[in-house]
Amino acid sequence: MISRIGHLFRLYFLQAWFSYRSLFAWSTPFSYMTSKFGFPFFSMLFFVFVGKFVGFLDPMFIVIGNILMMPTTNGLYGISMTIGNERQFGAMSYLLGSPAPRAPLFLGRAFFHILDGFATVLVALPIAMLIFNINFAGINLFLLACCLVLLSITTTGLGFIMGTISLLSRDGWMFTNTLGQLLYILIGVNIPVEKLPGFLQPLSGYLPMTRGIMATRLVLGGAGWSEVNALLAGELLVASVYIVFGYTLFRLVERASMSTGSLDSI
């Protein structure tokens, strides 16, 4: 029994490490840095200036929102790539043919992305706070760290789903990209959720990160556990639903591919 558990852990972490190294397609530290910080940083500045032009008087809202969205580079794009690239690189048939249990094989792809996403926002947020003179005093740093970890985890559910979709479609990356950009609107990154048109607000509630970003903003404003625990619990619940759905979808697609041999022929 212990040996079996040890085997599963080994499989989980090895799978996590190798898939992170080989399938995220970052060949050099420079390309890593530009992928992680380039687009998010410049799009953040772009939205800040758009906001300034239209008279949106709270640029910090946009800055903080875009920084809190940074884990999506790992959780959404990274995981989607690590799953979808299996087929593109021709490894899918070997993976599906292996006797390894699927849960560590599939979910293991998230581990280093969660760490990486957390580290990214951990670096970017203090820098932004220093640049924009946000006072650290009064912020519950442990609670803030919990919020950031949770945000790094919750994005992975969408990554699992989009990764599985990219197994089904050659244009999966386009869908992932579109979803990633829709998040700029829907989860309270650039525009407060309560300021969205009425028909979009309920949609925000069903998406991961919405409550996590709200909670983190409150914590940055000095809120404590009691003020954010409902939001964090909601975030955790939504994330769990997405992760379970992503895993179930993968198993369904895998089962279908076994009977039709469809995955590698797409």
Add this chain to the structure above:
Amino acid sequence: MIGSFLRLGIRQMDVQLRMRVLSLWSLGLFFVQPAIFSAVGMLLARAAGNSSPDLIYTVLGAGIMGMWSGLVFTSTYDIRADRREGTLELIVGSPTPLRRVVGFRSLLNILAGSTSMFVAVSAALLIFDYSFTGINVAGVVISFALLLLGLWCMGIFLANLLAWSRLSGTFVDLLEMPVALLCGFMYPISVLPVWMQQISTVFPIRWGLEGLRASLKGSPIDTVLISKWLIALGISLVYYLLARWFDGKVHDHIRVTGELHSI
């Protein structure tokens, strides 16, 4: 001579259209991303209490963004795809110069990207009831032509840069948003800090775009507008010459090493 040149152009653009441009990925670049960025601008305007968005910046700016994003990715991914598929050496080794192939491809990419602007203008007309009365039609046409020229020159410059060095791919990935940011695709340049405005002077898109916006607002063809056109033309020429220089470097490299894959 002219006939064979045109035949090459038509065939090259036909292949480019089928292989690279008509894909969901390109359509996403041309239409989806600009629409989302435009929506962010509109919603920010709404959140700021504005009753309606500024159409020239928010909607037509999205069209420019589609043109630029489409160009920067399609023109540079073409070279990357050639390198990956092993056709880059064949193209370079063929009697047709690489710069001509790249030129036709970039031309098609620009024309395909223009559909983004067409959709943005249609949206402005049909959804937002934008009126084109009072615009300077000649100014708009000349500015838009200069904008296309600027984009084309930047496209061939980036493609040749990539052919010369694969490491520049990362740089190109990084270029999409900074150019949108510095050239003020969805806001006036004056919103930017002065040092950013100074950096943006090196992009012909900025000058073409300023001319286009001024003409859309009805500015007459005066010395200010003409000076913007001349600057756009001059900087475009600089990019074209740089592209030719990189093209020469690519051919020099091939003569020395005999291959392009390792660069």
